[in-house]
Amino acid sequence: MSLKYTIAPFSAWLQAVSKPFTVPVTGGPRPGAPRYRGWHINDVEKCIGCGTCSAICQNEAIDMVPVDDPVVGDSGLRPKIDYGRCCWCALCVDVCPSGSLGMSNEYVWADTDADVFRYIPGVDEKPWDDSELGWRREEGFELVDHDRVPMGMLDPDERTQTWAEVVIGYTEEQARVEASRCVDCGLCVAACPAHMHIPDYIGAIRDGDDARAVQIIYDNNAMPEMCGKVCTRRCESVCSIGVQGDPLAIRWLKRYATERFDNLAEVLQPQVERVGEGRTVAVIGGGPSGLTVAYYLAIRGFEVTVHEALPQVGGATFFGIPRYRFPMSSLEKQVDLLKSAGVKFVLNHRVDGDELTRMLAENDAVFMGVGLMKPMALRAPGEDLPGVIPALDMLREQNLGHEVDVGEKVVVVGGGNVAIDASRISRRLGAEVTIAYRRRVVDMPADDEEIEDAEAEGVEIVTQAIPLRVEATEDGKLDFVWGPAEMVQEEEGKRPRPKLIEGVENHLVVDRVIVAIGQGPDLDWLPTEISEKICNKWGYIEVDETGMTAVEGLYAGGDLVNDTADAISAIADGLRAVNGIVDKTRAQHV
Amino acid sequence: MTEQTALERRVQLWFGPQHPGITGNMAVQAWLEGDTLTSGVTHVGYLHRGFEKLMERRKFIQSFPIVCRICVPEPDTNEWLLAASIEELSGLDKEVPEKARWIRTLFLEMSRLSSMLMVLGGHVGAMGLGTAPNWLITLRDYILDRFEELTGARVYHMYVTYGGVRRDLPEGFAERLEANLQEIESKLPLVDNVIFDSAVFRKRAIGVGVVPEEWVDELGLTGPIVRAMGIARDTRTDYPYEKYGELDIEPMTTTGSDIFARAWMRRLEIAQSIDLIRQILAKMPTEGPYSAKLPNMLTWTIPAGETYVRAEASRGEMGYYVVTDGSDKIRRVHVRGPSYVHGVTLLERLMPGTNIADLSALMVSLQVCPPEIER
Amino acid sequence: MASSKFPLAPPEHSRPHAPMGEGCFLGETERQQPLALKEALAKIKNWFRANSLWVMAYGTGCGSIELRPLTTARFDMERFGMAMRPTPRQSNVLIISGYLSVKSLKRVIRAYEQMPSPKWVVGLGSCTINGGMYWDSYNTINRLDLYVPVDLYIAGCMPRPEALLEGFGVLMEKIKAGEANGWNHYLEQMDWYKENQKKLITDWDLPDYNW
């Protein structure tokens, strides 16, 4: 072996004079890299407690613990992280639908106790709470699917020529893809007035078991096909995926599942205790709440009769919703299911006060869900002129198949779903339509989709327009006079109110003024001794937690009772009454 | 004194699991005559965690944090293999963006480099020489710094995912990496002095632990062990994956097939890796997405199928055989790591006749990684 | 590990650390010394002990990958008087660097018992705290302190070298304060530890204590 190999290793001594690369210990440990995955931080204000972080954690290091009272859209839970399990993979951060969870770039924690290594980020104070650096959610890298499967719709130009359904519906493949976007957080269940088992049926659709999906849906909704088409979707507004992306198309998925089967009675074989054998229940009003009561009581053995003033049950879903949103065939399918469950219908029959008294005596229970039938008046000068019509009347006439004449130019006053329906119907009847609304588009109570659809169909929306008066013109038309409004923010957090700007008048010459500013209850037919007990000052009915009014055996629900006035709340009211009646019956058995 | 039989003269010696000369938590049960092994048996199982079983009950995305722990010094090959196999089975591989493929190639090559640096140090460390390992581990630490910056963690990166990578390269990353590469390059001549020009190392490495060429196909040897025999076999060139096909790369070879040759092989590959990283940085597109759009990872199901995906780890060919059954989890996965062949089968064959003092150096030169043997 | 398998709660576990008291580890001479002198001597001894931690280099789990950089010039543990030692007989700090399989546990117990007192155990990473990554694996233990007394946990997966240095700083403080007495506790609660160990190690062939 040559001398070189003996000498060469000593060149290492050269390092003795080179710059040392020892990391100094003064000033604490080296900070982690800007996107270091250190201890968790959580913006608890942004966090909605959906638990998706907990679901994706393969180490079960994340528990959702209650820190606050649940509200709609926030479960009140927050992630608690166990660093005896965590592996700092940051999948929880990348999946976080609200984008609240993050990681700081701090990494030092030593303790003698094995049980201290857990805390609720953002709630339990930690030195790294305000850490600027660390691993964060990044736009463009999502572990959940933010993009909704687009729903096929008729072309806007085509729509105004036809009464056919605008929404085409998902194909099987589309539904499976859309269903697979669900992260099973369950916020929607809490938000849904009827607390439908949404993640469960979406899971069934994803797994290709549509029959099971329908069975789950019918657990607490007897009119799901209607909901699948026109529901106000409070579930979707809280969907955790919707915080950063498009919420799941829960409504369209329900629609898909229910449309799969023509004969629902075959699919649904409800296994429930028939507690109501030999008992009779009368339902006044064949709307969503009434039909819900009818179905769930009928499958439990009750003998149910539904009394309806119109020639067709369905209530507001029959006379109030245009056919291009909710076709007659869908409604008939629902009614067929009720008939097969044994529900009897008395149509074209308006119940009066005496009959109600008689019903209460003859039946084990009476359910009243007669809805809000009295349109709010415009109360502007000229409202009595012919040609100023309430939107509800117009919708009813249209849905009953009567001829409706709206002329060539129409102004619709209001911004709710009724206003949109009236204007879209008027478009289909060939009129030029303007919506005059007192507030801004964002304040409109109507569905955003509905507003968009209406605009696509050529409806013009004039906002911050306060109707001042209606005058008849010489050539038999109407002059709709309105003044502009400014929005006044009176209280923080509440919706701003419109205030008329004095002195400006705008004119709009039209053939019809359709008034859709709201509707109220019409309970004049009630016997005074009953209405005295059950009505509140606004004319609505008050019920207890079992759905029963102050009159024994008289239950109520629907728009008359709740303050949200949508179909799903009516269904929820119906379910509440069903539970009340069933519980009471069961108690009587014992 | 009566004459002892050969059997009586034999001494049984446990080498490991608690022994500084062993390459990890494993044991060799050796029978010695004098200081020469007559035979030896490897004992593994000290690190068994049942990865393949654990992956069967985790969703696809949840397997990432697991797989990188299969091989501690070089976790990234595992991440890539899992991603590539599932991408192939799901059809997502067509959607991996160009830039993601480049980043992945860079990532894999950085991982090889850091692993090679560590092992080269181990070669002399196993002989009791401390200087070179201390330098090389520090040099490796510079690469870990870049990993930390890129992926958010030093050791377990969990950076590759289905459809791409998790984050884009940070601003100025290439420059800082280049600076580290220059630092490493400037130190390598010194490292050469204390390793390859060291009389101790030469004396103990040349001609020791020779692996015969006929065992290559018989045992399924791969990686630097084979290339140290002069056989140009490298998964990166034989079955190019990601962007290796677009790089100027030739398998490095040397001859001798002994511990020295394998150490030299690693020295060559360090130089090659540095060159490749520079090539990648030069060719990588600066714009473009780094990840495909992913479906909901909590419910993602992929069609039934099976596939074998391989990659060149620093130790040799690493492969995943994955079977899926159409559910949201892997049905069965088999991790084919080079360490099992090298560290169990080959090592047991090489042990008879080896001096007990050389056993540690031999194990390092075979780059035995016990966690990967057991998984 | 399900708690039902271990009906006994850790009896006055290594936490909170009992002050150094009379125990079987004390030699005869120490027993006879007056209390004040004993305390003063203990303080001095602890100071020396804390500043010369000798760590056993046993790569029990993946955490050992971050121990290696600790010995290099970059993080340089030797400036704190710490050094890696090859055998248990020479060391007084046992690092359990992550998960322990049942098979490893047996060797760890043996190595731990062979170490001369006073001795300390440091658990690295999630795995030693509550199972970490391998909480549902059939071959790993979840809570280390059921089997050996743990004086310090350093969280991380893996803890970086800097975190390890900080952690060792905490351990040194504990030793100086005379609060790191897991080894004492192990002797006092030997039955409990042995019971737990034997529940897991079914092929028990160790002596009751590996002197």
Next chain:
Amino acid sequence: MKSFEEILDFAIDNEQKAHDLYMDIAEMATRPGMRQTFLEFAAQEMQHRERLEAIKAGKLPELDQARVETLGLSEHLVDVPVEKDMDYQSALLFAMKAEQRAYDLYAGLAKATDDPNLVTLFEGLAQEELKHKLHFEREYDDVVLGDN
């Protein structure tokens, strides 16, 4: 010119009249809900009266002179006649108009007066009535015009 006390007495009397009117309508109402509503309105007028009496007794500070911004609803809505069966919408409208008339009265008096002290008093009373009007307007905006 009337004195301070006299004017306050006049205002108190006005509130009392309004209270009596609501009580009368409540008597007439057949529907219990509406009766409740008017009783509440009447109670509110009583409160206003008490407030004025307190001012008269010098127990309360001067009237708040800050301009009250109303929504301007009553100005362009039609007046409703007092009926037996008023609904909530009409009741609100009626109340709104009544407060509007009271405002007009005080505002007119303020204009017709030269004594700066009296102007201040009348204007304060006018603003007070506007506040009451705003209360009803808000309710109308929330309940009746929910969809508009």
